[in-house]
Amino acid sequence: MKRTVTYLIMLFAILACSDEFTESPAIGALSDESLKNETGVDLMLVGAYSAIDGVRANEFGEGWSMSGDNWVMDVLSDDAHKGSTDGDQQELYNLETMTWATGSSYFYGKWGAIFAGINRANAVIALIETIEEGDFSSQLAEARFLRGHYNFELQKMWGKVPYISEENYAATEFNQPNTSDIWEQIETDFQFAIDNLPATQAQVGKPTSWTAKAFMGKAHLYQSDWDTAFTLLNEVVTSGPYDLLPDYVDNFRLAGDNSVESIFAIQFTTDDGQSYNANVKGALNFPNPGPFGSCCGFYSPTQDLLNAFQTNSGLPLLDTYNQTDVNSDFGIASSEDFTPFEGPLDPRADYTVGRRGIDYNGYGEHPGNDWIRAENSDISGTYLPKKNVYWVGETGNISTGSWGEQLSGVNYHIMRFADVLLMAAEAAVEKSSPDLDLALQYVNRVRARAKSSNYMKAVDDSGDDAANYEINLYTSFPNASYARKAVRFERRLELGMEGHRLFDLRRWGNYVQVMTEYAENEGRTIIPFGEEVKTYSDFHNLFPIPVTAIDLSGGILEQNSGY
Missing domain, CATH: 1.25.40.390 (Serine Threonine Protein Phosphatase 5, Tetratricopeptide repeat)
Incomplete structure (x- = not known):
């Protein structure tokens, strides 16, 4: 969907729905009763879409890398x-000249931009799970498609990456290990989208079941x-x-x-x-x-x-x-x-x-x-x-x-x-x-x-x-x-x-x-x-895990080989 001032309204709903925002974790806003309805879900979903271009208020690393x-x-x-x-x-x-460093602001910026999208998708999924009445299967499928897309980007760039689920998000357990790839989780999200998205959408820009099927095919292609x-x-x-x-x-x-x-x-x-x-x-x-x-x-x-x-x-x-x-x-x-x-x-x-x-x-x-x-x-x-x-x-x-x-x-x-x-x-x-x-x-x-x-x-x-x-x-x-x-x-x-x-x-x-x-x-x-230009080597097939991310994880994240 073409983004308009709706994005600004969504930000206001998230950041200003509580006078105690500066004193409480942002995660607390998700349990506010004012968001547990179709309007709240849709506003949060706009936030998940909006991260797709890398633009957000809390950027870190090099901004141009987030595109x-x-x-x-x-x-x-x-x-x-x-x-x-x-x-x-x-x-x-x-x-470009292959003098890569684990502290590169470009790698750190892209890493953060992708995880911003993952977290926003998780926020929608976690919110929907707290709503007892109403059918939100289509919105849930959109959020899971977006999470699948963001995780696909993460996987193809870094290889073994941490997986953040909606449960991790709701419990603020973001510090997860990167001991394996996450293709299974990506496929699960795309399959849910295939099964629950409509074949057509009234609003342009939203994924359909056909979109999800194409992305699922691409995920399998990348795994040979x-x-x-x-x-x-x-x-x-x-x-x-x-x-x-x-x-x-x-x-x-x-x-x-x-x-x-x-x-x-x-x-x-x-x-x-x-x-x-x-x-x-x-x-x-x-x-x-x-x-x-x-x-x-x-x-x-x-x-x-x-x-x-x-x-x-x-x-x-x-x-x-x-x-x-x-x-x-x-x-x-x-x-x-x-x-x-x-x-x-x-x-x-x-x-x-x-x-x-x-x-x-x-x-x-x-x-x-x-x-x-x-x-x-x-x-x-x-x-x-x-x-x-x-x-x-x-x-x-x-x-x-x-x-x-x-x-x-x-x-x-x-x-x-x-x-x-x-x-x-x-x-x-x-x-x-x-x-x-x-x-x-x-x-x-x-x-x-x-x-x-x-x-x-x-x-x-x-x-x-x-x-x-x-x-x-x-x-x-x-x-x-x-x-x-x-x-x-x-x-x-x-x-x-x-x-x-x-x-x-x-x-x-x-x-x-x-x-x-x-x-x-x-x-x-x-x-x-x-x-x-310097020598191209096999380890360049994956980006280095940003050293700042490793430091913040307390050593839970492991560096890719060669760096």
Whole structure:
């Protein structure tokens, strides 16, 4: 649901329902009789939803790390650089160059943001359990779905993590050990949501039973439980209410908000003033300088990602895409001549990566370094993000933050139908009885949409395509090895700069190999990056448990291996 002043009302209900709030634990507010009704449950539920973007009043750690769209996680993959100058957000620079530390404010901030969501979901569940009259099964299912989502995020980032139940919450027993994974608890919450959520919701943004089924399929996919994952995901594909939008780029514009392709999204919106309902944690990720006076030049796509969009006869260069580079203007002033790449490209390239000579979301031709904050001595290259940046003409969906930053009101898709199609294709390849023909069908369905979408046009008003776009469908998957490679590559092309890449590489078990090769390749065009990045190691497959969390636990929490 689109968040409005309801969130502020909810906060007032929680924080001001007792004159003795400053003298009593916050947990005491949950037993107040004024909350034991439908209005109270709904207000508390809004609080559980609102944590999904990482914004809250009691933040600790680095605020930018809390973003629900996981843009920081792309910086730890081969999709994105931190952007800006090396000295701005030094801690993020340390993460990108693999000089991780257990005391990182970025890890601590994300840890706290996720647990805030878990605790808010638990608060709803615990409240409902104290109400003796009325049917709250649907609200309970929403809260349990949200708890499942938050715990899924925690699990995929840290591995063995503490599990906080509603009983722990009600008894204020938050200090739990992290001796095992929590997949069973995640699955239990998603199953409850599948069984108790309606198939449709009157209010946009709320999960349905189909949403929960898609997330359950993803949970099994992450555990390499391929047969179960396939059954769930394929049912969502064949029987669910979803479809691909006709035009790829609409997923990143207002047209894609709560559309037929959206399965679950952060409901961003804006107003006339400073708005915490917009994408506050993505405020750094606009051109600086740029076409509309924005800030701050972070979140720069990599050369590696752009290279991946090269094609041959319309198909990806699965093994050889880094043997040639799409022309980069790194180190070339905007006043100097530059020839854009003339080779064939997947048309999704220019809806994902902002590059010189191509229109930038309707604001005109990207002039190159004049719009890039980083200097040639920095590690972040010369490209701009596009999927998270609103288009010209959609200025009614922009807010201005407290220090003049831009805030987008376009939704972020935590999961969209193309993602489900490609997860189902992956499971079809890997399950005990592989179905390569079905995997081919689903991959081609994604590619067919990209092929039939509107292509970026040249800035000279000629109506010509902006570049040499060439995309075709696969004719066959001759074997499982080829199919696996094609499905994985398609995920990067379709979902690049959407916060998924790091976790895909980790679950495929090739993070260290891919990132080691990436660092070498990226250093060809961005020499400072090749010189600064350190060694990727197996222990980087999990984040370190924040040392502050370990200290506060009195040693109950155990550190992940390698740190």
